[in-house]
Amino acid sequence: MLFATRSVLPSLSRHVSAALRSSTPLPQPSQTSFTLSLRTMSNVVPGVTPDAPAPSAVSNRPEVKRDAHPFSRGQLEGLMTKRFFYIQAFEIYGGVGGLYDYGPTGAALQANIINQWRNHFIIEEEMLELDTTIMTLADVLKTSGHVDKFADWMCKDTKNGEIFRADHLVEGVLEARLEGDKQARAKEAGETVAVPAEAAGGDEKKSKKKKVKSSAVKLDDALVEEYTSTLAQIDNFDGKQLGELIRKYEIRSPESGNEVSEPIEFNLMFESSIGPTGQVKGYLRPETAQGHFVNFQRLLEFNNGRVPFASAQIGKSFRNEISPRAGLLRVREFTMAEIEHFVDPEDKNHERFDEVKDIKVPLLAKDVQESGKTDITIKTIGEAVSAGIIDNQTLGYFIGRIYLFLVKIGIDATRLRFRQHMSNEMAHYASDCWDAEIHTSYGWIECVGCADRSAYDLTVHSKRTKKDLVVQKAHKEPKVYDAWVPTIVKKNIGPKFKKDAKLVEEAILEMNQKQLEELQSKLKNGSAPLSVCTGQTFELTTDVVTVEMKTIRETVREFTPNVIEPSFGIGRIFYSLLEHSFWTRAEDQDRGVLSLPPLVAPIKALIVPISSNEKLAPLVKQVSRKLRSAGVASRVDDSNASIGRRYARNDELGTPFACTLDFASLSKGTMTLRERDSTAQRIGAIDQVIDVIRQLCDGSLDWEKACKILPEYSGQQDVDA
Amino acid sequence: MLFATRSVLPSLSRHVSAALRSSTPLPQPSQTSFTLSLRTMSNVVPGVTPDAPAPSAVSNRPEVKRDAHPFSRGQLEGLMTKRFFYIQAFEIYGGVGGLYDYGPTGAALQANIINQWRNHFIIEEEMLELDTTIMTLADVLKTSGHVDKFADWMCKDTKNGEIFRADHLVEGVLEARLEGDKQARAKEAGETVAVPAEAAGGDEKKSKKKKVKSSAVKLDDALVEEYTSTLAQIDNFDGKQLGELIRKYEIRSPESGNEVSEPIEFNLMFESSIGPTGQVKGYLRPETAQGHFVNFQRLLEFNNGRVPFASAQIGKSFRNEISPRAGLLRVREFTMAEIEHFVDPEDKNHERFDEVKDIKVPLLAKDVQESGKTDITIKTIGEAVSAGIIDNQTLGYFIGRIYLFLVKIGIDATRLRFRQHMSNEMAHYASDCWDAEIHTSYGWIECVGCADRSAYDLTVHSKRTKKDLVVQKAHKEPKVYDAWVPTIVKKNIGPKFKKDAKLVEEAILEMNQKQLEELQSKLKNGSAPLSVCTGQTFELTTDVVTVEMKTIRETVREFTPNVIEPSFGIGRIFYSLLEHSFWTRAEDQDRGVLSLPPLVAPIKALIVPISSNEKLAPLVKQVSRKLRSAGVASRVDDSNASIGRRYARNDELGTPFACTLDFASLSKGTMTLRERDSTAQRIGAIDQVIDVIRQLCDGSLDWEKACKILPEYSGQQDVDA
Incomplete structure (x- = not known):
């Protein structure tokens, strides 16, 4: 279990999915209405009760009916490709699984999320930012334990050599058999069913899941129960146990039908060699954390020898997945943002605890889970710390700050929870650990880990290097x-x-x-x-x-100071935010909208000249310049497409505002302002509209107040419908 | 020569150093006064003539005598470590050559440089930002030519296996022999000389150069000339020629005295394996450029099928150096910022050329170099393009924009030149290439490459993948x-x-x-x-x-569009900026100052309470909050050190302004403002001083004007001296 808790991303493989499957009722992927599943999950997904603090990013949005159509993951993924948010890397070479390139919109959205993160954590809390190397000396990762334990189990097709992640293989085959059973029973009952079976596979040249074909074979009732119970625990089996399951259930390679080998360990770090001798081994870091720990003494000195202080780092990490899947959620290269807060083990109070103590957060504590339930309690952080649910103030402080950050950038507060690690999930040295999990069409996804790692890391590095990594007080x-x-x-x-x-x-x-x-x-x-x-x-x-x-x-x-580590998987937050932001217009299911908050939207304002008439060109340039000097990222769309199409395209890009310039702009100096979600249009003097947009973007104004400043527009050119 | 021009960083090994050694009179490193060397180099280093545009970042600084003491690289490096700008990675494990970690000050300075870069290029020019993977499919780099040609020559000690970069070995040994000759001659003449010999070595566990010991042996005059001439051309030899030199001059492993092997090629890419099969080979990218090219079709589509447009990317790249040296200048992991501007080959004019055409830039054209000279001409970009010195408007436009960027962040315009590649340096497909070179104690260093790469990259990828990478117009x-x-x-x-x-x-x-x-x-x-x-x-x-x-x-x-590629080595710019910013106070050589412009300084303002009296604490918090909401990054130094020591520490951190709070602040609501370079102090009402700082940081005010707003401070507590 050591590495399950080591950082936010590694743990998906074993724990998030465990949490997903074992006891939480799951919405079905893609085909099923997400809105529906949410409704059926009222005991699992906490609503924002009247007591809960209003999540600002959500309440600032105009009231719009966003759930007319069920969520379709396929449609969102189509939009991501079409608008070049992200695509599989090396697409023209056939693509490589688990590697994704971010295009202009995706890169801008990611940069804005990171920028908000930097402001919210590093600047606001005066953290010491680091930029340490990706290429890491093997010795360091030997000490941290990654060389020995950062591994998954894989097995091989004994004839053609195809490789599978062992747990995925068992899972895929058993799910397919259950599916076949369901079909057979449906056939008996005279129904027709065609639901896709689950995936198993280990091909790194393709991102698409390999599906295990299911054939309509009815199983014994007892076997159905056995399979179901096995699947619920799939993430708790080690290699030996997986091997036993493979033999017991006669699991074979799904495509070839060949036998598969005993599961063997596969280390998930990318290995390389530093320098020409071949004798200095290096790995691509699986997390940024070790870069903080090995620099601890320098950081302490920089902070005048005093704790507490925090270092922070944003950067790429790597994990050589056996079989990447679930899009951006399990990838081989990803951006992390990690904080290591160093604290006196005898005093884990936090100076600014008062600022978060009244925030109400949805908690899923370990004792609840251990009793087989997933009920969420909403408590203030102050209560949770006093009651000993959250171990200490510093941990509580960060849980509060994480909550505020996620809601600020647009995560739906009703689909966010903090799940505490159960005793058997937690590394032996950790004293408490909470994951911020976000609900998506894949289920609850761990996006931020927040662990009290005690003195483990500094102790092992100190022991290995014989350097004192201590504080003197x-x-x-x-x-x-x-x-x-x-x-x-x-x-x-x-x-x-x-x-x-x-x-x-x-x-x-x-x-x-x-x-x-x-x-x-x-x-x-x-x-x-x-x-x-x-x-x-x-x-x-x-x-x-x-x-x-x-x-x-x-x-x-x-x-030796203790370390409290909030660790963010930026790609997972990015993807969850996209799911939470995506919906389709009630009047036309093909018209997608990404309701990204202005704070993180790739482009804040679209400038649309009503026609390509040359007389409008100088005004377009002027408005563009004015928006830029007001600090508002804008784009001009002077293409030949109809104005409605141009609006629709920018709805898909998540652009919250559009300024439309028409001939009245020339004669009267006015400009209309369109709001993306409601498609409402207001009008005002050009400079006034620009000022309103600036305030809407920096958060000092919400749409309701903006409507009080700018009157409604009901001109002829309302071609939005 | 293919890869010498491929990107900014790879080329240092062969070309910058070639340019350095062959014909340019070089200031001696470290020991010699840099100010003196500049004076003796008046024909090489262009002064900012009255004609040249005033480099704003320099002229905005107060007039201060910065050259009282000679530049000492050792002193700068000491400061870098002491103030944790950067240090060798894995220091507590003994360190690894060519890998550096950036501490809080270094990371902030780097982040500010990158932020300025993003504003200056991406935002200002509406470039399409990308974030593509570091792990790169081997096929892609096979197509680009890196698998076959991105290599250096190395040889091995035949007995103990020690590895040397062949050119470094020859260079180190010949330089040591010349040094020995100098010593012998000095001895003959009755003088004593003790200058350190040059380096050769291939140990990746140490960053320090291994020195080849020189012994006082006099050489024939003819041999001295031969050695000198060989050294001047050292970067032009291939493996075979280096092997011949090794045999001809009986060069052996400097430490062991053993024979060395024939030079063999060593590919400089870090190799790894993607996924568990071992069959999908990957390399860490040696540049970000390929990530743009493989996504060309998506980018074009995003841009509505039209050229010109530019994509841009900021990220880490890797190069597995045989023997890293010269600190941050030749490293194994580095941050690049690259632009790929795609343009119609039949129309390389640039829409915004007029905005740069009158900028005067120092040019070192290829014909000048080919005639054996290094004289710099100062020309407007308009003239240089008209005269055909710079091949086309787009290339000229970027040279102008690069110049403005470098000067804006604080590079000394008098130590900056654009050197054109000579025909034999340039890749066969490139039509023109200019490097922005910055002068440092290591000589002229290539920091930005700006090449017209014609249609090469898109053509090879298109041919390999059979995908059309073309524009239809x-x-x-x-x-x-x-x-x-x-x-x-x-x-x-x-x-x-x-x-x-x-x-x-x-x-x-x-x-x-x-x-x-x-x-x-x-x-x-x-x-x-x-x-x-x-x-x-x-x-x-x-x-x-x-x-x-x-x-x-x-x-x-x-x-197939042509590509114009400005490619920035951020680490090299970062280091050059530090050299250009560092000086020591005339009155005390131990007091270092980093005159970083407010635009990029890690922290803009220091808040200094005059004493630790508790009454000042609320005011300190208030000023800190006000500065933050004015967008000014500040730090409080309430340590027990004397106020003079606290100022001095922040001079070393490059903090341009300090606000001092004393008891008059409590009684009269005033605050003093100290300017770092001049140590001048002004006084005003707290809010007024904060507003002045805000304007000084955003560039809307210079110090001279600030002095007109705030009167001089000549209070009792002037403890700066």
């Missing part, structure tokens, strides 16, 4: 106490233990009070045996070491 | 002309040539007018032989193909 009053203190007789220990002297010395210095007391008592009686880390035993005598009770006057306390 | 009037047109008889060609039918068909369709005319005439006489790409020959007859003269009415022209 002056006591307000010196502490005076008695303690056993060993004194090593340097001039004797060397000659006596020769090459082992250092080992012996280290072992003595690592002894705790109880051990020292014992040593003292044994030494008094002659000699004492000492086991060192290599397993050897040495005999100690008073000529090499003595132990005495001394009075210690401690002015400084030295400790 | 409607003629204003249809073109009507006669031409030979082949008609293939589909129903016969298959049965006749069977599996070769496709090859034959392709070969016919690729024929030009002359070949078609010949074919027609031969067919009239019975049959015609046809060679296809595999080397096979087939006999054509009129039952499979006929050729006729037809009248063509062409309404659309189809062409």
Whole structure:
């Protein structure tokens, strides 16, 4: 379980999907109405109750009926390609699974999300930003545990060599069999059913899921139950158990029908070699976190030796997935934003806790899950920390800040929850861990992890490098106490233990009070045996070491800080935001709209000259210049398409506002302002409209207030319908 | 030479250093006064003549004597480490050569440079921003030529296996011998000399140069001349020639004295494997450019099928250097910002050329270099394009925009030049190429490449993938002309040539007018032989193909756009800017100052409470909040250090302004404003001072004008001296 909690993205494979399948009722992908599924899930998806704080990004939007048509993932994906938000990388070469390129709209949206993140966290909280290398020395990742444990199980088709992720294979085959059973039963009952079966596959040249064909074979009722129960736990099996399932259920390669090998571990890091000798091994980092830890001492110095402080980093990380799937949700290269907040383990209070303590957040605590339920409780962060549900103030503070960030950029607060890791999910060293999960058509997706990682990381790096990664904090009053203190007789220990002297010395210095007391008592009686880390035993005598009770006057306390780590998967937030923003017009299901908040919309304002008449050109340039100096990113669309088509295209691009210039603009200096979601149009003097747009974009004005400033437009050229 | 010009960074190894050594008189590194060297270089380094446009970032700075002490690279590097601008990556693990981590100040400075770049290029010119993957399918880089040609020469110590970059080895050894000769001659003359010898080495675990020890051995005068001449051309030798030099001069491994192997090619890309099969090979991209080219068709579609347009991308690229050196200038992982401007080959004029045509830029044209000189001419871009020195308007436009960008962020305009590639440096397909070179203590460093790459990239990818990467442009009037047109008889060609039918068909369709005319005439006489790409020959007859003269009415022209590529090495610009900004106070050589322009400075304003008295704390918070809402990044320094030390620390961090709060702030509501370079202090009401800082940071006010608003401060607490 070590790496499940290590960072936000690695854990999808095992835990999010586990959470998805085990107990949460899931909306069906794509074909099923999302709106419908939400309705049936009222006990799972918390509504924004009257008590909950109004999520600003949502309430700022005009009231528009967005659920006339069910959500269609296929339609959203089509839009993403058509408007070049993102596409599979190396498309003209046939594409590579798990690698995606962001086009102009996607890159701008991503840059805006990152920019908001930087403002919300780094600037607002004066974090120390880092930019550390992607190429990482293997030693570092050996120490962190990634070399040994950051792996998935795979098995091979014994004849054609095709490779499968073992859990995906079992899952795909069992799901197909259940599907076949459903079909057979439907046939018996005289119905017709045609639902696509689930995927299994391991081809890295294709992003499309390989589907396991299902044939209408009826299963025993007991077997159906067994399969269902196995699927619910699929993420909890290790390689040996997966191998047993494969043999027990006679699972074979779905396409060839050949037998598959025993599952073997496949490390998920991309490996390379640094320099020409081939002797310095490197990996592409699987997370940015290690770059913070190895620089801890420099960061501490920069912060004048004081904790708490936080470092932050935004950058690419890599994970060589066996079989990438679910679009942007499980990829081989992704952007992360990670914070490592270093804190005194004896004081995890947070200076600014008061600012978040009254925020109400939807929580799914571990005890609820452990009792087999998924009911969400809405609590203020202050209550949750007081009640011990959230372990400490700092963790609570970040949960609050994460909530505010996600809602600010446009995540629907009613489809957001914080799920606590259960004891068996959490790494042994972690003291508490909460994931911000966002609901999408794939189910609940872990998008942000927020873990208290205790002193684990700094301790292992310090041990490996023999560098002190500690904080020294002056006591307000010196502490005076008695303690056993060993004194090593340097001039004797060397000659006596020769090459082992250092080992012996280290072992003595690592002894705790109880051990020292014992040593003292044994030494008094002659000699004492000492086991060192290599397993050897040495005999100690008073000529090499003595132990005495001394009075210690401690002015400084030295400790390894604990780390609280909020870790964001930017690509997952990006995708979830797109799902939450996408809907189709009630009057025309083919007209998609992306209701992105102005804060993150790729382009804030579209400038539309009503015709290609040359007289309008200078005015178009002028408005464009004015918007730019007001800090509003805008685009001109002077194509020949009808004005309605141009509006529709920009609805798909998520552009919140459009300024339309017509001949009245020339004669009267007016301009109309169209709002994307409502398609409402207002009118005003050009400079006034620009000022309103500026305020709408920086959040100082909402649409309702804007309507009070600008009167409704009901001119002839209302061609929007 | 193919890859020398491919992108900004790869070319350092061969060309910048060539330019440095061959003919340019070089200021000596580090030990020598940089100010002095500049003075002796008046024919090389262009001064900002009265004609030249005033480089704003420089003239906006207060007049301060910055050259009292010679530039010391060691001192700058010390500051970089002490203030955590950047350090070698994995420092606590011993470090890895060519990999650097940016700390909080460095990361902020880098982020600000990138932000300015995004505003100056992407936003201002409405470029299409991309974010494509770092992990790149090997096929793509095979097509681009990188798999075959992106390499350096290395050789091995035949006994201990140590690896050297061949040119570095020859260079290091010959320089050491020349140094030994100098020492021997000095000894003869009764002088003492102790100058460090040059480096050679190939150890990727250490960043420090390995020095080749020199021993005082006098050389023949002829040999001194031979060595000197060899060193001047060191970057022009290929592997075979380097091998000859190694044998001729009996060059051995400097440390072990062992023989070294013949130079072999070492590909500089980091290689990895995508997915679990090991069959899909990937490389870390050596440049971002290929990500633009493979997405060309999507970009064109996004731009409504029209050219010109530009795509842009900022991101990490990689180069597995054999022996990294020169700090940030030759590294294994670096940030690039690249623009690919796609243009009609028949019209390379630029719409906004007028905006740059009067900018005067320092040019080092190829004919000057080919005549063995390095004299710089200052010309307006308009003149240079008219005179054919710069090939076309678009290239000229970008040279102008690059110049403005570099000067805006703080590069000293008098240490900047545009050097044209000589014919033998340029890739065969490129039609013109200019490098923006910045002068540093390492000599002239290529920081931006600006190349007209013709249709090369799109053509090779199109050929490889059989996808059309072309633009269709409607003629204003249809073109009507006669031409030979082949008609293939589909129903016969298959049965006749069977599996070769496709090859034959392709070969016919690729024929030009002359070949078609010949074919027609031969067919009239019975049959015609046809060679296809595999080397096979087939006999054509009129039952499979006929050729006729037809009248063509062409309404659309189809062409492969040309690409103009400005490519920025952000790390090199970053480092050059630091050298140009660093100086030490006349009165104290240990007090370093980084005169970074407010536009890019990591922190714009320091808030300094005069004492730790608790009464000042609320005011400090208030000023901090006000600065933040004015958009000014600030930091509080409430440490116990003296106010003078706190100012000095922030001079080293490049913080341009400091606000000092004292007890008069409480009683009278005033605040002093300290300017970093001059250490001058002014005073005003708190809100007024904040407004002045805001304007100083956004560039709407310079210091001189600020002084007219705020009176001089000459209070008691002037503790700056």
